Amino acid sequence: MRHLISIDDLTDDDLHYLVETSTRYAGADGAYGRPLEGDVVGVYFRRTSTRTRTAFSAGAQRLGARIVTFGPDDLQTNTGETSRDTGRVFARMLDVLVARTADDTAEMRGWAGQDRMAVINAMSAEEHPTQAIADLTTLACRFGRVEKLRVLYVGEGNNTAVAFALALSRFPGVELELRTPPGYGLPGDVLARARSHAERSGAAVLERHDMGELPADLNVVYTTRWQTTGTSKPDPSWRDAFAPFQVTTDLWRASPDAAFMHDLPAHRGEEVTAAVLDGPASIAFDQAANKMYSAMAVLDWCRRGVR
Incomplete structure (x- = not known):
């Protein structure tokens, strides 16, 4: 399972591939294909976002995925459920979780401790890899x-x-x-x-x-x-x-x-x-x-x- 929590999680080849792929998409003039057809991407933002949230939401749909969005007040963590239990549920329903917490990355790394769902850091207090x-x-x-x-x-x-x-x-x-x-x-x-x-x-x-x-x-x-x-x-x-x-x-x-x-x-x-x-x-x-x-x-x- 591939996750992106920190730039230092990537090999040099991974980083170059991502830049080359992103550049290719930028020049594709809408001809992206649908490599994520059938996938469900969760977009969970506890902090405000214009560009990153829109980028992942629009990008996932352009690649054929469906999205489920969560705001800061939408989850049962607000009533006492643990973040670990929330992550276990996400991993059984989503293919990818894109998350902005603005806290440290420990929570995201906890969510990434499974082999069902990819986790992408859409900004933490420590780093903004995307x-x-x-x-x-x-x-x-x-x-x-x-x-x-x-x-x-x-x-x-x-x-x-x-x-x-x-x-x-x-x-x-x-x-x-x-x-x-x-x-x-x-x-x-x-x-x-x-x-x-x-x-x-x-x-x-x-x-x-x-x-x-x-x-x-x-x-x-x-x-x-x-x-x-x-x-x-x-x-x-x-x-x-x-x-x-x-x-x-x-x-x-x-x-x-x-x-x-x-x-x-x-x-x-x-x-x-x-x-x-x-x-x-x-x-x-x-x-x-x-x-x-x-x-x-x-x-x-x-x-x-x-x-």
């Missing part, structure tokens, strides 16, 4: 490759940044530089894992906590929302620490051809100015569209493992 597949698909569609790209990530080392660093670091020649506010960088173990991947693949991963001496000739500038869904920051003055990390048009002086990426939703005037998000460099909404194709690739990959 976002990374969409991000790499966007790079492949824009540049024709992921290898040897120079990428600057600006902002918090959140769950999107975690998945992005763990995925991008596996591609040869990539240079990923993260500029994160002091105290808000990638978790230490994640940075170590990303650097280990980079050493093996011939990539480079750097992290600094200031905005001085920025690299030039970038291919991509990427940022994310400062307030990640389902989280809060304990420091009441956190905005002061984040303010220097706003993405403005000034970042394009040394990299005039760089594309701009954002996982959305965006808050114009906070992490990015409207001039950048709505400007000619922005491919953020192409990136959003690619979430459906990445969802389709992940669903197809999970189910092919049991056929």
Whole structure:
């Protein structure tokens, strides 16, 4: 049984296959086939979602599956049933469970401890793996490759940044530089894992906590929302620490051809100015569209493992 809980659950071949399949779906112009014909996909979101929930719901149906949706107040866990028992029931009725909990991944890994139903992490507090597949698909569609790209990530080392660093670091020649506010960088173990991947693949991963001496000739500038869904920051003055990390048009002086990426939703005037998000460099909404194709690739990959 194939599950996707973390990018690090994937082999290099798995990751490359998912990006290639997602890119193929993106260029298929509706000719997807129906590889999930007869499958039932559960879509369980305890936190808000626009892109990821729509991507998996629409993607599953485009591939021939039927979907069952659950909101945060729909299950008997609200009346005391254990998550383990809920997962055991899901596994006897569903072929795939797509879940967003915004908690750690332990619950999802518990659900994945069986051989009947695939489990897909549609975002946890720790990581957003399907976002990374969409991000790499966007790079492949824009540049024709992921290898040897120079990428600057600006902002918090959140769950999107975690998945992005763990995925991008596996591609040869990539240079990923993260500029994160002091105290808000990638978790230490994640940075170590990303650097280990980079050493093996011939990539480079750097992290600094200031905005001085920025690299030039970038291919991509990427940022994310400062307030990640389902989280809060304990420091009441956190905005002061984040303010220097706003993405403005000034970042394009040394990299005039760089594309701009954002996982959305965006808050114009906070992490990015409207001039950048709505400007000619922005491919953020192409990136959003690619979430459906990445969802389709992940669903197809999970189910092919049991056929």
